[in-house]
Amino acid sequence: MEEKQNAIEVRNLSKAFKVAYDKPTTLKEHLVSLGKRNQVERRTVLENINLDIKKGETVALIGTNGSGKSTLLKLMTKILYPTKGTLKTYGKVTSLLELGAGFHPDFTGRENIYFNASIFGLTRDEIDNRIGDIIEFSELEEFIDNPIRTYSSGMYMRLAFSIAINVDADILLIDEILAVGDQHFNDKCYKKLRELRDSDKTIVIVSHSLDAVKDLCRRAIWIYKGHVQLDGDPNYVINEYLNQIALDHKETRKKQEKEGNRKNRGIVFIDGPNSFTHFTPTKNHFVIRGWSLCDYEDAELRIFVDETQILDYIKISRPDVIEAYIQEFAGFIENDDVGYECSFDISTLSFGEHHIRVLLYDLINNVEITDKDVVFYYDPVEVI
Amino acid sequence: MQLFKDLYMYRELLKTNIKKEIRGKYKGSALGILWSFINPLLQVVVYAIVFPYIMRGSMDNFLIYLVCGIIPWTFFTTVIGQGCQTIRANAGIVKKVYFPREILPISVVLSGLINFLISCVIILLFVFFGGLGISWHLILLPIIALFQSLFSLGLTFILSALNIYIKDTEYIVTFILNMAFYATPILYDTSLFKGNIFFQIIFKINPMATFINGYRDIFMFHQLPDMQWMMLTGLFCALLTVIGYLIFKRLEKGFAEEI
Numbered sequence: 001m002e003e004k005q006n007a008i009e010v011r012n013l014s015k016a017f018k019v020a021y022d023k024p025t026t027l028k029e030h031l032v033s034l035g036k037r038n039q040v041e042r043r044t045v046l047e048n049i050n051l052d053i054k055k056g057e058t059v060a061l062i063g064t065n066g067s068g069k070s071t072l073l074k075l076m077t078k079i080l081y082p083t084k085g086t087l088k089t090y091g092k093v094t095s096l097l098e099l100g101a102g103f104h105p106d107f108t109g110r111e112n113i114y115f116n117a118s119i120f121g122l123t124r125d126e127i128d129n130r131i132g133d134i135i136e137f138s139e140l141e142e143f144i145d146n147p148i149r150t151y152s153s154g155m156y157m158r159l160a161f162s163i164a165i166n167v168d169a170d171i172l173l174i175d176e177i178l179a180v181g182d183q184h185f186n187d188k189c190y191k192k193l194r195e196l197r198d199s200d201k202t203i204v205i206v207s208h209s210l211d212a213v214k215d216l217c218r219r220a221i222w223i224y225k226g227h228v229q230l231d232g233d234p235n236y237v238i239n240e241y242l243n244q245i246a247l248d249h250k251e252t253r254k255k256q257e258k259e260g261n262r263k264n265r266g267i268v269f270i271d272g273p274n275s276f277t278h279f280t281p282t283k284n285h286f287v288i289r290g291w292s293l294c295d296y297e298d299a300e301l302r303i304f305v306d307e308t309q310i311l312d313y314i315k316i317s318r319p320d321v322i323e324a325y326i327q328e329f330a331g332f333i334e335n336d337d338v339g340y341e342c343s344f345d346i347s348t349l350s351f352g353e354h355h356i357r358v359l360l361y362d363l364i365n366n367v368e369i370t371d372k373d374v375v376f377y378y379d380p381v382e383v384i
Numbered sequence: 385m386q387l388f389k390d391l392y393m394y395r396e397l398l399k400t401n402i403k404k405e406i407r408g409k410y411k412g413s414a415l416g417i418l419w420s421f422i423n424p425l426l427q428v429v430v431y432a433i434v435f436p437y438i439m440r441g442s443m444d445n446f447l448i449y450l451v452c453g454i455i456p457w458t459f460f461t462t463v464i465g466q467g468c469q470t471i472r473a474n475a476g477i478v479k480k481v482y483f484p485r486e487i488l489p490i491s492v493v494l495s496g497l498i499n500f501l502i503s504c505v506i507i508l509l510f511v512f513f514g515g516l517g518i519s520w521h522l523i524l525l526p527i528i529a530l531f532q533s534l535f536s537l538g539l540t541f542i543l544s545a546l547n548i549y550i551k552d553t554e555y556i557v558t559f560i561l562n563m564a565f566y567a568t569p570i571l572y573d574t575s576l577f578k579g580n581i582f583f584q585i586i587f588k589i590n591p592m593a594t595f596i597n598g599y600r601d602i603f604m605f606h607q608l609p610d611m612q613w614m615m616l617t618g619l620f621c622a623l624l625t626v627i628g629y630l631i632f633k634r635l636e637k638g639f640a641e642e643i
Contacts, residue, residue: 017641027552074640078482081637093482101480106411118396119481127396 006090007171007202008053008076013085015071016042045071047226049085053204055170058197060213060234061206062241063223064248069206072223073097073173076204091170091202094120098175099160105149109140109159112148116160120167130166137192138162139185158185165192171202190216208327210238246331249295266294266360267325268301268372273356277376284347288313288356290372291321291339295332298364304357305344313342349378387629390484398487398494405466405495420499421506424458435571443573445604448514452600453570455503460536460592461561463496467540468547468554475643485636486629489540497533511603519606528598528614534621535591541628545635548642568592591617 019041045068053059061069074080075087077095102119103112113134117127135144138158140151148156165172174193193216197203207213213220213234220234222241229244230237256262270290273279279286288310292301303310316339326333340358359371391398410419428450436446443449470488471478478485504525512518547553567586574597577583587593594617598609 027550027556030550079479079640095480095482098480102477114396115400118394118400119477119483121394121397121483123393123396124399 004054004056006052006088007055007057008051008090008204009086009088010049010051010072011086013046013049013075013082013087014044015046015068015075015080016044016083019043045226046075046223049228051221051228051231053202055091055202056200057219058203058217059205060217060220061204061223062208062210062213062220062238064245067223068226069223070175073175073204073206076171076173089171092121092168093171093173094164094167094169095173096161096164096175097173099157099164103148103156103160106147108146109138109144109148109151110135112159113163116163117167120164120169122167130168134162134166137166137188154182154185161189165189165196169201171204172196173204175206176208210242210327211323214238242326242330245327249329249331253295264294264296264299264362264369266292266296266299266369268292268358268360268370269321270356270358270372270374273374273376275374275376278382279346279376279378280382281347281380285343285345287341287343288358289316289339289341290358291316291318292358292360293321293325293329293333293338294360294369295329296360296362296369297332298362299360299369300363301340302359302361303340303342304355304359305349306354310342310344313340315339316341346378351378351380353377387484387486391487391490394484394487397483398491401487401491402495402498405491406498409466420462421503424454424503425506427458428454431571445514445516448510448516448604449573449600450571451507451510452603453568453596455507456500456532456596456599457565457568457570457592459496459500459503460532461565462499463493463536464539464543464557464561465554466496467492467536468543468557470540471544471548471639472643478643479640485639486541486632489537489544489632493533493537493540496536497529500529507599507603516604517606519602521602521606521608524598524602524609527618528595528602528609531591531614531618531621532595534618534625535595538621538624538626538628541625541632545632545639548639549635564590564592568596570596588613591621 049072061072063069071080073095074097075082076089077093077097078089079095079097102116104115107115110131113131114124114127117130117134122130135141138144138155138161140155140159143151143155148159151159190212193203197216197218203216205213205217217234219232220230220237221228222230222237224241224244230240253262268290269292270288272289273286288303288305301313303313315337317336318339319336321338322333322336354376356374356376357371360369361367362369406420407417410416413419415422428447431450431454432447435450467489470492471485474488477483478488508518543553543557567590569587574584574587574593577587587597594609594613598614601607601609
């Protein structure tokens with residue numbers, strides 16, 4: 001088998017941050033704190049990481065917030081340096097940690113392309129060769145000679161992404177930026193990333209969007225509490241990752257229950273009718289539709305129109321909702337029938353303003369967890 | 385050698401940074417970049433008016449004498465002052481993008497050097513219209529300017545990195561620069577302290593004194609400076625730059641965390 005070259009080599013890497021509650025920054029504070037050096041608390045974010053990322057691989061780092069995956073990416077960029085161990089990169093590295101770092105608002109888009117690309121280590125000639133591609137990709141042809149303080153945030157991001165993606169680095173490090181601009185531009189970014197993946201570029205992505213990871217990457221590395229928990233095919237790694245989140249969520253809840261400070265979290269959503277809809281007597285019934293999620297099993301969904309509770313609603317399967325909230329509510333979603341739907345006879349109402357209120361009710365403690373309101377009007381004739 | 389490879393690779397960044405450093409400082413003001421020349425001239429005017437009263441029996445061509453001292457001194461203090469803050473001032477990119485950090489102090493020194501070389505035209509105008517004339521000794525100007533740049537670069541490396549960890553650095557430096565102003569023969573001549581061993585030693589070991597006397601030799605007096613001492617000072621400055629660079633390299637690893 002052909003042995004591929006490594007693009008990134010991580011050996012016995014540990015990273016700790018000083019957590020000083022009042023960090024000495026002035027000379028006086030330094031002098032005062034000299035005697036109590038030992039009080040500096042060190043929090044280990046990454047511990048004994050060993051990794052090889054081969055040339056041409058597309059790898060995703062997944063993990064919960066605070067697991068250390070972004071720190072690992074910053075170490076690869078050489079913004080941070082390891083406390084112990086080594087990290088070596090082979091080839092030109094470009095990072096998209098924060099788009100538009102170093103943009104100057106008073107300069108035009110074109111000038112900022114030059115400045116930003118020069119931070120990535122491009123020479124003038126190289127930028128001259130690429131500027132056409134960059135501008136075309138960003139779709140900002142009309143605005144490129146305006147100062148970028150006049151840009152919308154979407155335009156700003158588009159410009160920044162276009163520069164970074166066109167730097168032509170060997171190793172591309174991307175942190176949670178796959179949500180750039182509108183759907184059209186987003187699709188374009190994905191297409192470009194897929195192109196880069198299929199070339200010989202090495203890409204490392206940090207993302208919470210697990211679908212994007214499955215789509216783009218051939219390998220996922222799950223960082224859990226500062227170490228590599230699993231490393232391999234994305235489908236399996238993501239599955240195990242979600243199982244672990246579910247376990248962790250339950251664990252946290254048990255702990256909270258023991259300490260008596262548990263907080264229930266729930267979401268209620270009303271898909272229809274929309275707020276401020278006007279109904280007329282031409283229709284007898286309308287449908288109330290939506291979904292709810294809760295991390296508490298003794299919660300009941302209650303639907304009210306004004307003060308009348310509607311008891312006969314049906315549960316509906318909502319895979320789209322599950323997909324969006326799988327990480328946040330992992331461990332609390334047993335079935336995918338989180339949706340609800342019921343029909344309401346409008347003719348029982350008087351004309352005027354009415355409210356639909358859907359809430360999650362905590363049956364043990366007799367409190368509302370969360371609720372959602374919609375106002376609608378029942379008019380005798382069509383209002384134009 | 386990694387340094388020179390990096391500098392070559394990132395030459396565009398170095399160039400844009402120098403431009404930003406030169407133009408950015410006075411951005412928005414009506415006179416713009418002219419301020420970097422007006423400022424030292426105004427200083428010269430103030431000292432030229434005040435000092436003849438304090439120091440009786442002042443020397444010939446005191447005005448030119450002042451110009452030859454203040455313009456190099458302005459080069460030095462501007463670089464050190466800006467250099468101290470350069471990493472902090474660029475915190476935004478330091479925290480988010482990798483690039484060779486030494487670009488920042490180096491571009492401060494180079495922009496200062498460019499400003500200084502342009503300011504030398506002012507000195508030349510003074511000596512020319514002051515009737516002192518110009519001589520071949522001017523070929524030493526690039527050498528002295530280079531030594532002074534190395535001296536500033538070495539200090540900037542150390543101070544800019546230190547200022548990230550200890551914020552007081554820039555205030556302490558301001559104070560020391562104020563003191564150093566009087567320990568350097570800018571307003572007076574070294575001969576004033578002829579019998580004073582202490583001051584003679586200070587003038588010897590203060591590289592800025594050596595440089596400023598050197599500038600005066602080549603601009604005003606049309607004579608060679610003490611070349612042996614000049615070269616020794618140059619050697620010291622080169623050494624300082626290397627040490628400063630090593631310190632900077634050691635401390636730069638914590639920049640993104642500490643800033």
